[in-house]
Amino acid sequence: MSPLESVDQRLQQxxxxxxxxAAPGLLVMFWLYGWGVLINLMLTALTALAVEAAVLKLRRRPIQSSLSDGSALVTATLLTLALPPYCPWWLTVSAAAAALLFGKHLYGGVGSNPFNPAMLGVALALVSFPQSMTHWPAAHGVDLFTGLQQIFGFSLSQTPDAWVQATALDALRVNKSLTIDELFASHSAFGRFGGRGVEWLNLAFLAGGVFLLQRRVFTWHAPVGMLASLFVISLLCWNGSGSDSNGSPLFHLLSGASMLGAFFIVTEPVSGAKSPGARLLFGVGVGLLTYLIRTWGGYPDGVAFAVLLMNLCVPALDRFVAARQQRAAS
Structure with a gap:
């Protein structure tokens, strides 16, 4: 077996x-929001595979072997987990196409992308269609026919009020009068510790992440760095349960895309840092930026932008850690 074939097999595995x-998270998301999750997965997967095949054909690269590595399906799955389940079909297709084109093939394909493709697709969708991207349905979705109508036949502005609600992070960010206890007691987006249902979704991603750690798909440095820095900064900035509270550390760990980001996004090997120390710093930076964007930025959840900003810092992080190691050795 040639070295190239060995690398391809490791990538596929x-x-x-x-x-x-990611399957437990997908199942929990389906339980929470209904058929829109599976419809989104179908749209992102078909779009990702079609764009991948088209670009490979234009580049005169082998299509079958490249498609079989699974990277396009992973990008599609992560996009599905980050997009609102009943967003318009054209938004889902646009995000998937942008992720493959501008996040992957613009730089030469697998192994060459400086940005996380899925997060680039999410960020472009957030900037281009902010209203649609912030319309998340209430927990426990609708039947298949209604979901198909919503995605393919109507815009989100026509969504019934019973479907759509502000997320827990969004409700906390704009809150000016209610205490934390009052928010948890009165707002349907809040669960026991974090977002209603979303706390279970985060626990499902945590379970999947522990499985990947056990199988040594990645090291602990980036996810621990992200979750630890998110915990520490939210603890330091936690100002109790008053109306001006920024939320507890547990709330931030179990809301939004915290665990998805920690175990499925910052661990992406190509766009992330290379050495263990740099990976730790990379994760720390993502956690800090996520909290800052959530609390004082313009978007309720900042994982996508935090990851992309830290992707820009990867060369500097790798050089910084390498220089320190050289000084320590000398």
Missing amino acids: AMKLVLLA
Whole structure:
């Protein structure tokens, strides 16, 4: 077996394990929001595979072997987990196409992308269609026919009020009068510790992440760095349960895309840092930026932008850690 074939096999095995680890999160998301999750997954997967095949054909690269590595399906799955379940079909298709084109193939394909493709697709969708991207349905979705109508036949502005609500992070960010206890007691987006249902979704991603750690798909440095820094800064900035509270550390860990980001996004090997120390710093930076964007930024959840900003810092982080190691050795 040639070295190239060995690398391809390791990549395929890693992608299969990531898809397997994401399955609990997909199932919980389907339980929470209904058929829109599976419709989104179908749209992102078909778009990602079609764009991948088209670009490979234009580049005169082998299509079958490249498609079989699973990287396009992983990007599609992560996009599905980050997009609102009943957003318009054209938004889902646009985000998937942008992720493959501008996040992957613009730089040469697998192994060359400086940005996380899925997060680039999410960020472009957030900037281009902010209203649609912030319309998340209430927990426990609708039947298949209504979901198909919503995605393919109507815009989100026509969504019934019973479907759509502000997320817990969004409700906390704009809150000016209610205490934390009052928010948890009166607002349907809040669960026991974090977002209603979303806390279970985060626990499902945590379970998938522990599985990937156990299988050594990635090291602990980036996810621990992100979750630890998110915990520490939210603890330091936690100002109790008053109306001006920024939320407890547990709230931030179990709301939004915290666990998805920690175990499925910052661990992406190509756009992330290379050495263990740099990976730790990369994760720390993502956690800090996520909290800052959530609390004082313009978007309720900042994982996508935090990851992309830290992607820009990867060369500097790798050089910084390498220089320190050289000084320590000398």
